[in-house]
Amino acid sequence: MPKYFPRQLLFRLRNEIPLECVIAEHLNWPGKQRDGRFSFVCPRCGESQTAVNPQTNLGRCFRCEENFNSIDFVMLVTGRDFVETVHFLEHLLPERSSTPPASATN
Numbered sequence: 001m002p003k004y005f006p007r008q009l010l011f012r013l014r015n016e017i018p019l020e021c022v023i024a025e026h027l028n029w030p031g032k033q034r035d036g037r038f039s040f041v042c043p044r045c046g047e048s049q050t051a052v053n054p055q056t057n058l059g060r061c062f063r064c065e066e067n068f069n070s071i072d073f074v075m076l077v078t079g080r081d082f083v084e085t086v087h088f089l090e091h092l093l094p095e096r097s098s099t100p101p102a103s104a105t106n
Contacts, residue, residue: 005086013089014069019052019059022070026092027077042066043076 020038023029031040038052042061049062059068068076074085
């Protein structure tokens with residue numbers, strides 16, 4: 001099991017997998033839509049004064065002032081270490097198209 005991961009992979013894990021989906025669908029962590037934003041129970045302090053910013057794909061707890069990306073959140077909620085978390089999230093990455101661009105086939 002590799003312990004070092006390419007920067008591009010870590011970037012994709014943090015940015016291409018919607019944090020809202022990780023929280024609600026893959027971890028079954030308590031959360032809901034509130035005033036047009038997804039709110040969740042903070043795994044650090046247990047409060048729900050939280051929101052996910054879809055533009056940055058970061059979660060924020062306004063009570064304990066903690067920020068979460070998908071890697072941080074999974075590690076905290078599941079107790080997995082960094083390597084296990086990366087492998088867990090890799091399976092959630094959207095597939096990239098393997099079809100070459102039209103100009104590449106001419």
